[in-house]
Amino acid sequence: MTIDAIGLTKNYRDVVAVDELDLHVAPGEIHALLGLNGAGKTTTIRMLLGMVRPTSGRVSVLGTAVRPGAYSVWSRVGHLVETPSAYPDLTVEENVRLAARLHAVRDETAVAEVISRLGLDHHRRHRARTLSLGNKQRLSLAKALVHRPELLVLDEPANGLDPAGVVEIRQLLHDLAHRDGVTVLLSSHILTEVARLATRIGVLDRGRLVWAGAAADLIAQARPRLRVGVRDHDRAAAVLRAAGHPTEEDDHGLALAGDRAIRHPDEVATLLVEAGCPPIRLAVDQEDLETCFLRLVGAA
Numbered sequence: 626m627t628i629d630a631i632g633l634t635k636n637y638r639d640v641v642a643v644d645e646l647d648l649h650v651a652p653g654e655i656h657a658l659l660g661l662n663g664a665g666k667t668t669t670i671r672m673l674l675g676m677v678r679p680t681s682g683r684v685s686v687l688g689t690a691v692r693p694g695a696y697s698v699w700s701r702v703g704h705l706v707e708t709p710s711a712y713p714d715l716t717v718e719e720n721v722r723l724a725a726r727l728h729a730v731r732d733e734t735a736v737a738e739v740i741s742r743l744g745l746d747h748h749r750r751h752r753a754r755t756l757s758l759g760n761k762q763r764l765s766l767a768k769a770l771v772h773r774p775e776l777l778v779l780d781e782p783a784n785g786l787d788p789a790g791v792v793e794i795r796q797l798l799h800d801l802a803h804r805d806g807v808t809v810l811l812s813s814h815i816l817t818e819v820a821r822l823a824t825r826i827g828v829l830d831r832g833r834l835v836w837a838g839a840a841a842d843l844i845a846q847a848r849p850r851l852r853v854g855v856r857d858h859d860r861a862a863a864v865l866r867a868a869g870h871p872t873e874e875d876d877h878g879l880a881l882a883g884d885r886a887i888r889h890p891d892e893v894a895t896l897l898v899e900a901g902c903p904p905i906r907l908a909v910d911q912e913d914l915e916t917c918f919l920r921l922v923g924a925a
């Protein structure tokens with residue numbers, strides 16, 4: 626395993642930031658840690674990278690136990706944790722060259738190559754502080770990649786990027802994993818962002834892993850629902866609930882996830898007509914991924 630964490634726990638006074646987390650990331654995988662704000666993603670990543678000492682549990686990265694003094698493994702790991710960091714008065718090229726030197730990279734072409742791969746060619750001679758947030762993020766990624774790591778660990782890599790930037794980073798990570806065999810662990814709070822990229826997903830909620838498996842299996846958890854459009858939401862919801870249909874209300878109207886409603890929408894229509902609030906729209910659709918994710922973490 627590229628990352629092996631067992632029983633990883635971090636307490637901050639009375640807050641359990643990460644609670645008995647087992648995490649196994651296989652070589653070549655794109656593994657996403659998904660969770661709402663405060664779920665424990667950053668703390669987990671910091672423990673994996675040896676930046677925060679676990680309260681209990683153990684972790685190994687690329688076969689090496691993470692502990693003080695175990696330096697050699699970090700030359701095989703690239704990371705980007707929280708805010709992009711660069712020396713503001715150095716140019717893009719100088720920043721990447723410095724990162725290369727810190728990693729003892731001797732190949733001079735590596736700097737130009739990674740700058741170009743991150744789409745920063747036009748900004749090579751621009752000072753880091755003049756870059757947009759998106760380009761600062763690209764620069765941080767260039768620094769994380771210049772030594773051609775075997776494992777790349779990214780905390781919310783899409784932060785600050787516009788939609789085109791998000792697509793670009795997704796493509797880059799896909800190529801790194803599939804073409805160069807780099808293992809990627811990333812965190813995100815947006816399921817739709819990682820659903821198409823990750824091979825495996827772990828869902829964190831209040832420090833605990835509440836779901837783990839193949840990304841395709843998580844997507845398959847999205848349930849069908851009967852969507853009901855009515856003029857009087859409250860009244861229709863009361864009628865449906867009284868008839869035993871679990872009914873949710875959202876901006877689009879009412880949603881019924883029960884088997885009976887999905888199999889017999891005609892019964893639902895008759896019920897509403899007889900109660901004097903006839904449906905103006907009735908359709909079975911698939912729960913969207915974000916709602917599915919919120920349901921998994923008990924927030925929907």
Ligand SMILES: Nc1ncnc2c1ncn2[C@@H]1O[C@H](COP(=O)(O)OP(=O)(O)OP(=O)(O)O)[C@@H](O)[C@H]1O
Nearest residue numbers: 637640641642660661662663664665666667668669
């Ligand atoms: N240094 C710290 N001291 C005290 N509490 C902390 C510290 N770091 C994190 N926490 C708490 O631990 C919990 C998990 O935080 P963490 O930052 O790991 O979550 P996250 O999933 O990365 O969320 P976000 O996306 O908001 O960064 C939160 O309740 C947070 O307030």
